[in-house]
Amino acid sequence: MWEKFTDRQLADMIRSGEVRAESRAIRFLVRNNREKAIRWVCANAGGREDGEDAFNDALSALCINIRSGSYRLSENVALGTYLMTIVKYTWLKQLRRQGRFPGMKSIADDGTESIEVVRSAEQIMMEQEKDDRFRQIFERSLTDREKGILMASLVEKIPMKEIAERFELGNADNAKSHKYQIIKKLKKVLGDDKFWA
Amino acid sequence: MTNSGHNWKDEELIDRYFDGVCSGEELRAFGQRCEADSSFAEKVNAMRTIRKGVDRLHEEDRVRKRIGEAVREEERRKVRIRSLVGTAGGAFAAAAVFILFLAYSPLRIPVQPQEIRAVRNLEKTGLTDSSEAGKKKAFGLFFEAQSYLAEGELQPAILKLEELAEMDEMRPYFQEAVQWHLVMAHLKNGNVERAASLYEKVKTPEEYSIPLIDRWKVWWQLHRRMWIG
Numbered sequence: 001m002w003e004k005f006t007d008r009q010l011a012d013m014i015r016s017g018e019v020r021a022e023s024r025a026i027r028f029l030v031r032n033n034r035e036k037a038i039r040w041v042c043a044n045a046g047g048r049e050d051g052e053d054a055f056n057d058a059l060s061a062l063c064i065n066i067r068s069g070s071y072r073l074s075e076n077v078a079l080g081t082y083l084m085t086i087v088k089y090t091w092l093k094q095l096r097r098q099g100r101f102p103g104m105k106s107i108a109d110d111g112t113e114s115i116e117v118v119r120s121a122e123q124i125m126m127e128q129e130k131d132d133r134f135r136q137i138f139e140r141s142l143t144d145r146e147k148g149i150l151m152a153s154l155v156e157k158i159p160m161k162e163i164a165e166r167f168e169l170g171n172a173d174n175a176k177s178h179k180y181q182i183i184k185k186l187k188k189v190l191g192d193d194k195f196w197a
Numbered sequence: 198m199t200n201s202g203h204n205w206k207d208e209e210l211i212d213r214y215f216d217g218v219c220s221g222e223e224l225r226a227f228g229q230r231c232e233a234d235s236s237f238a239e240k241v242n243a244m245r246t247i248r249k250g251v252d253r254l255h256e257e258d259r260v261r262k263r264i265g266e267a268v269r270e271e272e273r274r275k276v277r278i279r280s281l282v283g284t285a286g287g288a289f290a291a292a293a294v295f296i297l298f299l300a301y302s303p304l305r306i307p308v309q310p311q312e313i314r315a316v317r318n319l320e321k322t323g324l325t326d327s328s329e330a331g332k333k334k335a336f337g338l339f340f341e342a343q344s345y346l347a348e349g350e351l352q353p354a355i356l357k358l359e360e361l362a363e364m365d366e367m368r369p370y371f372q373e374a375v376q377w378h379l380v381m382a383h384l385k386n387g388n389v390e391r392a393a394s395l396y397e398k399v400k401t402p403e404e405y406s407i408p409l410i411d412r413w414k415v416w417w418q419l420h421r422r423m424w425i426g
Contacts, residue, residue: 023263030267031274056264063260064253131257134250154248155255157216180208187243 003028007079014066022063029059033080037087045100046091054094058086061128070127077117085121093125133195141189146182153179207237211244299410299417304381306347335364335371342378351386358382373405380415389422 005013005028013025037058038051046054062083065071071082138147149167152158158166164175213219214227231238338357345354358379361367367375376399383392396415399407 023266026260026263027267027270030264030271034268034271052268056261056268059264060257060260063263064256067256068253131250131253134246135254135257138250138254150251151255154251176209177205180205183208183244183247186247190243190246 010079011066011071014063017067026059026063029062029079029083033059033083037084040084040087041091044091045095050091050094054087054091057090057128058083061090061124062086064131065124065127070123071120082117082121085117086124089121089125090128093129130195133193134190137189137193138186141186142182146185149175149179150182150186207240208244211241214241215244215248296417299414300421301418302414304385304414304418305411306343306378306381335361335367339371339375339378342382346378346382346385349385351382355379355382355386368404370404373399373402377402377405377407384415384418384422387422389419393419393423 003024005025010025010028013021016022034052034055037055038048041051041054042048062071062079142150145167149163149169152163152166153160160172160175160179163179164170164172167175167178169175169178210219210223210227213223219227231241338361342354342357342361345351345357358375361375362372362379376395380392380395380399383389383395392415396419399405400412400416
């Protein structure tokens with residue numbers, strides 16, 4: 001009745017970045033793990049909404065790490081178990097922020113919460129923490145227009161001439177100058193930030 | 198490139214490096230400069246951090262959008278399943294109630310104008326036997342059997358109906374009516390096997406009209422008695 005994929009297929013589909021394949025893989029992971037993750041968070045001092053947030057954060061971190069190549073598929077560990085371990089660390093981090101440290105049950109009901117999985121999950125969480133901090137700085141220190149210029153140039157790879165037209169910056173040289181000034185501003189804030197210093 | 202007196206040459210070079218458009222010669226020079234000039238190396242590292250950070254921000258937004266879509270679809274799927282289960286459950290419950298009604302509600306004695314006409318016609322054309330006494334006897338027996346049946350006196354009703362069933366040259370309509378009354382009489386009397394064998398003969402009547410609901414009731418009540426006594 002429902003689609004079934006192996007972990008390797010799921011990782012390949014996410015890595016491909018092809019919208020349809022990636023969506024199918026994400027749908028599969030949501031269908032098979034979301035309720036379990038929410039139940040686990042609820043059983044560990046959280047509510048349903050906390051569980052939903054923790055699951056979304058964990059799945060997002062997993063997908064990004066699969067895409068960036070940080071995640072290495074292990075034959076001994078199911079992708080679902082891996083995802084659930086990240087949920088656990090995401091929720092643990094959230095509890096620490098709130099100053100709460102309840103005793104936690106092992107999340108892997110198949111006994112596969114090995115050191116390998118835990119280390120890998122911790123690595124992903126560290127990356128996630130960096131991303132969160134970067135996002136905070138990016139959001140707080142730049143205006144919407146500045147963020148737009150930077151995204152258009154660095155992510156969308158739009159030519160400077162077109163950026164100049166879109167953001168009414170005159171010509172391509174002016175747009176480029178604007179971009180570098182924004183980068184300089186961001187660099188300064190990052191340099192002043194304890195996390196990045 | 199200058200703007201407001203600032204020289205962006207280094208930034209342009211670093212951009213070219215990260216965009217992967219440097220020539221082999223440029224790459225060599227870039228590497229050497231990174232080793233020799235720590236402030237340049239610092240600029241490269243900062244740009245690496247920013248590019249990686251911005252890329253990951255964009256990636257996260259994109260992935261979260263996909264997750265949001267998947268979650269919404271999953272929620273819709275659950276609603277569909279719940280509604281399907283509810284509908285199926287409702288239909289199942291309704292079917293169960295209907296079957297219970299068929300299996301346990303009292304059987305109706307069929308008194309239909311058409312039947313009465315048929316019995317009255319018997320006096321004129323119902324039997325091929327020309328004997329007036331025979332016609333009257335058949336009518337009388339049937340009338341009596343119906344009365345016994347209505348009053349719950351099953352044994353005399355069965356006797357009268359069996360006698361009628363053995364009469365020769367009965368019209369098919371009248372034969373089927375007698376058999377149907379016998380099915381009900383035997384069923385009420387607890388003689389399930391006899392009722393079942395008669396039911397097999399009359400379950401698809403050719404001339405006598407038996408309402409579908411009555412046929413279903415008899416079928417279910419026969420089977421209820423056969424299955425659970």
